[in-house]
Amino acid sequence: MQHGANGYLLHQFLAASTNRRTDAYGGPAGNRMRFVLEVVSAVAAAIGPERVGLRLSPGVTANSMREDDIDELYPALVGELAGSGLAYLHVVFADPEQPLFQRIRRDWPGSLIANPALPWPGPLPADGGREAGEKLLAAGADLISLGRAFLANPDLVTRLRVDAPLNEVRGRHLMYTGGETGYTDYPPLRP
Ligand SMILES: Cc1cc2nc3c(=O)[nH]c(=O)nc-3n(C[C@H](O)[C@H](O)[C@H](O)COP(=O)(O)O)c2cc1C
Structure with a gap:
């Protein structure tokens, strides 16, 4: 599941700045995660968990999103996903020095794809992110994406x-x- 064309729909539920719901899908982190978990389990039930991957962008700032509680939210979310059997978890803005990345690696038992945190809007390093990617592989990522x-x-x-x-x-x-x-x-x- 990519956030692309749906405009980060899952993240709009995760981010407190865009999720203004007052029902069980909004408010505390445990509620904001609910939509993601329901979507993942519905899609996995329909086509099989081993054919579904999930991409997460902790700290995303697109579309006026602001995530102030990434160190609470993502470990909780990954903990809930750990038994899901998804084909992979894909993490954007991955930084091997960041405790959050290390925690996700520890808690996610399946394949982990990491997209290195590179300067945005740029310029890209001359190696396109290769060195940053290799550091992520050394820190336990299974695959990197650029x-x-x-x-x-x-x-x-x-x-x-x-x-x-x-x-x-x-x-x-x-x-x-x-x-x-x-x-x-x-x-x-x-x-
Ligand atoms: C033109 C363009 C389109 C993108 N479209 C998507 C998209 O549809 N879905 C998505 O999850 N990420 C999308 N991304 C984000 C990239 O997948 C990637 O996470 C981001 O570019 C950071 O990696 P990089 O530093 O190697 O470029 C897009 C990026 C660019 C530059």
């Missing part, structure tokens, strides 16, 4: 494998727009 480096490099995996230089991301003004410019027009290493 976003903007992949956008700018259609052959990112090959480039990382052979230590080739990366295309630079051409600019934020090209993101979240229509058309191919800035999405599918980055050159591969060997066309």
